[in-house]
Structures are given as structure tokens and as C-alpha cells.
Amino acid sequence: MPIRILCVDDHALLREGIAALIATQSDMTLVAEASSGREAVAQFRLHQPDVTLMDLQMGEMNGIDAIIAIRAEWPGAKIIVLTTYAGDVLAQRALKAGAFAYVLKGLIRKDILETIRDVSRGLKRIEPNVAADLAQHQADTSLTPREVQVLTLVASGNSNKLIAAQLQINEETAKTHIKSILAKLDANDRTHAVILGLRRGVIGF
Amino acid sequence: MPIRILCVDDHALLREGIAALIATQSDMTLVAEASSGREAVAQFRLHQPDVTLMDLQMGEMNGIDAIIAIRAEWPGAKIIVLTTYAGDVLAQRALKAGAFAYVLKGLIRKDILETIRDVSRGLKRIEPNVAADLAQHQADTSLTPREVQVLTLVASGNSNKLIAAQLQINEETAKTHIKSILAKLDANDRTHAVILGLRRGVIGF
DNA sequence: CATTTCCTCACCCTTCTGAGGCAGGGACTC
DNA sequence: GAGTCCCTGCCTCAGAAGGGTGAGGAAATG
Numbered sequence: 001m002p003i004r005i006l007c008v009d010d011h012a013l014l015r016e017g018i019a020a021l022i023a024t025q026s027d028m029t030l031v032a033e034a035s036s037g038r039e040a041v042a043q044f045r046l047h048q049p050d051v052t053l054m055d056l057q058m059g060e061m062n063g064i065d066a067i068i069a070i071r072a073e074w075p076g077a078k079i080i081v082l083t084t085y086a087g088d089v090l091a092q093r094a095l096k097a098g099a100f101a102y103v104l105k106g107l108i109r110k111d112i113l114e115t116i117r118d119v120s121r122g123l124k125r126i127e128p129n130v131a132a133d134l135a136q137h138q139a140d141t142s143l144t145p146r147e148v149q150v151l152t153l154v155a156s157g158n159s160n161k162l163i164a165a166q167l168q169i170n171e172e173t174a175k176t177h178i179k180s181i182l183a184k185l186d187a188n189d190r191t192h193a194v195i196l197g198l199r200r201g202v203i204g205f
Numbered sequence: 206m207p208i209r210i211l212c213v214d215d216h217a218l219l220r221e222g223i224a225a226l227i228a229t230q231s232d233m234t235l236v237a238e239a240s241s242g243r244e245a246v247a248q249f250r251l252h253q254p255d256v257t258l259m260d261l262q263m264g265e266m267n268g269i270d271a272i273i274a275i276r277a278e279w280p281g282a283k284i285i286v287l288t289t290y291a292g293d294v295l296a297q298r299a300l301k302a303g304a305f306a307y308v309l310k311g312l313i314r315k316d317i318l319e320t321i322r323d324v325s326r327g328l329k330r331i332e333p334n335v336a337a338d339l340a341q342h343q344a345d346t347s348l349t350p351r352e353v354q355v356l357t358l359v360a361s362g363n364s365n366k367l368i369a370a371q372l373q374i375n376e377e378t379a380k381t382h383i384k385s386i387l388a389k390l391d392a393n394d395r396t397h398a399v400i401l402g403l404r405r406g407v408i409g410f
Numbered sequence: 411c412a413t414t415t416c417c418t419c420a421c422c423c424t425t426c427t428g429a430g431g432c433a434g435g436g437a438c439t440c
Numbered sequence: 441g442a443g444t445c446c447c448t449g450c451c452t453c454a455g456a457a458g459g460g461t462g463a464g465g466a467a468a469t470g
Contacts, residue, residue, distance in 0.1 A: 011289070011311040017222030084216070084289070106216040144416060157397025159456070173418050179458070189426090189457080191396040192362025198403075198410070205403075349446060364426070378448050384428070394428075394456090 002029040003120045006049040008040040008066070009082070010058045014105065018053060021109055028116065037061025041069045044077065051120050052079045054099070056090060064090070064097050071098040078119050082112075087201030089142065091126075101125040143184060143202055150177040152203050155194045207234040208325045211254035213245040213271065214238075214287070215263045219310065223258060226314055233321065242266025246274050249282070256325050257284045259304070261295060269295070269302050276303040283324050287317075292406030294347065296331075306330040348389060348407055355382040357408050360399045 005028055007018045015033050022028045031047045034040040038061045044052065052070070056063035063081065070077050080101040081094045091102045100119045103112060104127055118125050143151065153163045164174040178190060185200075187193035197203040210233055212223045220238050227233045236252045239245040243266045249257065257275070261268035268286065275282050285306040286299045296307045305324045308317060309332055323330050348356065358368045365383065369376040383395060390405075392398035402408040 011219075012313055013222040013226070013310055013317070014216075014219055015222070016225050016314075017218040017220070020221050020225035021218070105218050108217055109221075112218070146417065154396060155400055157393040157400065159394070161456085169417085170419055172420060175458075176418075176420095179460090182458080188362035189364070191359060191399055194396055194399065195360055195362065351447065366426085374447085375449055377450060380428080381448075381450095384430090387428075 002027050003051055003116060004029055004031045004047065004049045005116065006030075006032045006034065006040070006043055006047060006052040008034040008037070008043075008053060008058075008063070009055040010035045011055075014055075021112065025113060028113075035059075037063060037066030037069070040066045041073075044070050044074070048074065050078065051116055052077065053082045053116075054079050056081060056083045056094065064093055067094060067097040067099055078122070080115060080119050087199050090201030092142075093201075095126075103127050143181060143197075147177050147181050147184070148202060150174065151181055151193060151197050154178070154181075154190050155197065155203055207232050208256055208321060209234055209236045209252065209254045210321065211235075211237045211239065211245070211248055211252060211257045213240070213242070213248075213258060213263075213268070214260040215240045216260075219260075226317065230318060233318075240264075242268060242271030242274070245271045246278075249275050249279070253279065255283065256321055257282065258287045258321075259284050261286060261288045261299065269298050272299060272302040272304055283327070285320060285324050292404050295406030297347075298406075300331075308332050348386060348402075352382055352386050352389070353407060355379060356386055356398060356402050359383070359386075359395050360402070360408055 005022060007015050007022075007030060009015050009018070012035070015035075019030050019033075022030045031049050032043040034043045036058050040052070040054065040063075041061075054063045054067060058066075061069075063083075067079050067081075070079065075098075077098070079099050080103060081091070081099045082103055082105055083090075084105045094102055100122075101115050101124060103115050103125075115125050149167065150163055153166060158166070160174045160178065161171050164171040167174065178193075181187070181193050182189070185193050185196045185202075187196055194203070198205065210227060212220050212227075212235060214220050214223070217240070220240070224235050224238075227235045236254050237248040239248045241263050245257070245259065245268075246266075259268045259272060263271075266274075268288075272284050272286075275284065280303075282303070284304045285308060286296070286304045287308055287310055288295075289310045299307055306320050306329060308320050308330075320330050354372065355368055358371060363371070365379045366376050369379040372379065383398075386392070386398050387394070390398050390401045390407075392401055399408070403410065
């Protein structure tokens with residue numbers, strides 16, 4: 001009984017690569033593909049695959065929301081996050097959402113196939129790189145929702161005054177949030193904070 | 206006589222996808238793969254393919270430098286840039302370096318195959334999206350080398366004083382560069398400039 | 411109920427930033 | 441040789457950013 005796999009990625013070429021890779025394995029079969037989070041949920045509903053390979057960056061519904069949606073309906077769903085690169089915060093969120101593994105695209109075939117087999121057996125598996133990142137930062141206090149909101153506005157080039165206006169809070173409050181963000185991310189200034197936020201997956205591009 | 210193709214990308218999975226795609230076409234054959242710019246030049250030297258598919262973001266030597274190196278040796282080399290997403294500046298530089306086409310990953314098979322055929326016949330081809338971006342910004346004066354250098358330092362969270370120290374120039378000069386950058390990119394402040402620089406491919410991640 | 415976290419706001423103070431204008435020297439082009 | 445672009449430097453000055461500290465209310469957590 002082969003491992004039934006669903007592949008979710010908005011890059012057709014990459015899905016093609018996965019398909020080709022899986023086709024070479026006698027114990028695996030690709031039962032469906034999806035190019036967005038929304039499609040992923042639909043396809044999962046249709047096929048209920050043993051393992052789902054899920055990208056995070058997608059158009060219609062991101063991977064993390066898709067993971068949450070799928071596991072809300074099927075708590076046993078085994079999902080592997082397969083992403084180009086993403087900061088530790090994204091990895092953390094994905095794992096918290098119920099992902100079984102977090103692997104980077106660009107890995108050699110063997111590693112990806114092994115991860116699929118491991119996960120299909122119910123084992124969890126984290127990339128050494130990602131694990132190191134997680135270990136390094138998991139102790140760090142992460143940003144609060146409000147701080148993420150502020151940082152996002154900072155990333156758009158807003159001044160404290162404009163941020164305050166948009167969030168309908170006092171400018172002093174905005175400054176307090178900024179100060180907190182700088183301290184938590186260990187950033188030199190707001191620009192640095194934005195870069196670190198991007199790198200670590202706190203804010204999107 | 207099939208179109209002989211070299212595929213350059215640091216993602217093994219994506220190369221796999223390309224390979225699978227090309228394998229379905231009777232008039233194309235994949236003669237070599239490379240996972241870095243350096244390898245790309247070596248493989249080109251070995252096989253002198255009709256068409257090269259080249260990613261831009263790679264570890265050892267980036268795609269643009271690889272294009273320049275290859276076309277320095279073989280001015281007739283037909284290279285297609287195949288990238289996930291990149292700003293207009295990168296596209297501009299790639300085309301200037303001698304790329305025949307600039308297409309985004311995530312396109313459907315047909316478009317990619319058509320581009321390969323067009324380029325193999327010597328036609329150039331630009332993505333509509335990318336072309337629009339280029340048209341929109343090509344009038345803009347681009348950043349000077351020094352300004353790019355300054356912006357890169359800004360992105361690392363350096364103050365004007367530190368930037369000046371690292372470049373061994375006066376802080377006032379650093380400020381002049383910053384002012385010029387802000388004006389050219391039409392940015393509100395340095396943070397905004399960094400974001401715009403990232404989006405447009407002026408600076409890397 | 412006690413504690414903690416988060417969001418909110420306030421005040422003081424120093425430093426940095428960004429707008430504006432100006433100008434000389436070097437390199438390159440026409 | 442004239443013009444242009446780039447890099448460099450200087451000045452002023454208002455406004456913004458950031459460090460430090462404190463503190464109150466709301467909500468969640470134990």
C-alpha cells in the first residue's frame with residue numbers, strides 16, 4: 001500500500017519536480033496537487049492523503065492557514081512544510097499549527113524522500129538548520145500581535161506619527177512599541193528591525 | 206536536431222521539474238545541470254548548449270555574474286533567466302548582461318517551453334509583468350555603485366556615522382548619498398528605501 | 411485571588427535624520 | 441574644451457527617533 005501524497009505549491013515547475021521524484025519511488029504515489037492553500041484544503045477533503053507536502057508562500061491562502069484549516073478537520077493529518085527559505089518564526093508557527101516536518105527546498109532527493117517516509121510513519125522531523133535557528137531563538141520573547149502590526153507599518157516606511165494615526169493610538173504608545181520591538185529583535189534601529197523581521201519570518205515581504 | 210539545454214538552479218527539485226518537463230518534448234534535450242554560477246560556467250564550457258536556463262539567486266556565484274562570464278567567452282550564448290521573483294533592477298541587469306529572456310518560475314509549462322523555442326531561434330522574450338515594471342522604472346535614474354553600497358549598509362542597520370566610518374568618508378558625505386537615494390527611490394525615509402531596494406532588486410536579502 | 415502580560419500613555423533628554431542649498435575635483439564623453 | 445555625472449564635503453535647522461523610567465487598566469493565566 002503506497003504512501004498517498006498531496007503536493008501543494010504555487011510553482012508548477014516545482015510540483016513537476018516532486019511528481020517526477022515520487023514517480024521513481026514504488027512505495028509512493030502522488031494523488032493530487034494544489035497551487036494554493038484554498039485548493040489544498042479542497043484536495044485534502046477529496047483525497048485525504050497520507051502525507052501532504054505544503055509550501056508556505058502562496059497566493060490565495062498561505063500554507064500556515066491551510067495547515068490550520070486541514071488539521072482542524074483532520075487532526076491526524078500529516079503535513080510536511082517544504083519551503084525555499086523562511087525564518088525561524090515561520091517554522092515555529094508551522095510546527096505549532098501541526099506540521100510534522102519543516103524541510104527546505106533544495107535538499108537532495110534522498111532527504112526529502114526519507115522525510116516523507118518518516119512522517120508517513122508518524123515521526124516528526126526537523127531540518128538541522130531550522131532546528132538550530134529554533135533553538136537559538138526559541139528562548140527569545142517573540143513579538144506581540146500589536147508589535148507585529150507596528151513593525152509591518154514601519155516596514156512600509158511609516159513614521160511613528162503615521163503609525164499612531166493608522167492604529168489610532170498615541171504617538172508615545174507607538175514609540176513604546178517600537179522600543180520594545182528593537183529590544184526584542186536586538187536591532188540597532190527601525191530599519192534593522194525590519195530586515196531582521198523579514199529574515200526571521202515575523203513579517204512578510 | 207533537438208535543442209540542447211543547460212539548466213542552472215540551486216534547487217534540486219526545480220531542476221528535476223525542468224528535466225521532467227523537457228523530457229516530454231521531442232525537440233529538446235537536457236544536456237547538463239548546474240547548481241551554482243561557477244558550475245554553470247564550467248558546464249557551459251563542456252557542453253556549449255543551445256539554450257541555458259539560469260536562476261539568479263545562487264550560492265557560489267550569482268546568475269548575473271555567470272551570464273556575464275559565459276557571454277564574455279561565448280557572445281552568442283542564449284540564456285534565459287528563470288527566477289521566482291525579482292525586481293525590475295535585477296531584470297534590467299540580467300538583460301543588460303546579455304540574457305535573452307526573463308521569465309518567472311511558476312509559469313505554466315507551455316509558456317516556458319515556448320520561451321525556450323523562441324530563444325533557441327534567436328528571439329528575445331520578456332514577461333509582460335516584468336516588461337511593465339521595466340517600462341515603469343527605466344526612466345528613473347538608477348542608483349550609483351556608491352549609493353548601492355550605502356543602501357546596503359543602511360539595510361544592516363548602520364547609522365550615517367557608522368556608514369561613513371566603514372566607507373572612510375565624512376558623515377556629511379554619507380548623508381548626501383542617503384539624500385540622493387531617498388530622492389531616486391522616492392522613499393519616505395531610510396527604512397522605506399531599504400524595502401524599495403529589496404523589492405526592486407537593488408540590494409539583496 | 412494573585413500574577414503576569416499586553417496595551418496604553420506620559421515626561422525628559424540626547425542623538426540622528428532628512429530637507430535644502432552650495433561647491434570643488436576627478437573622470438568620462440562628445 | 442565643454443558638458444555631465446559621480447563622489448566628495450560643508451552649513452543650517454526643524455523634526456523624528458531612540459534611551460530611560462514609570463505607571464494604570466484590561467485580560468488572561470495560574
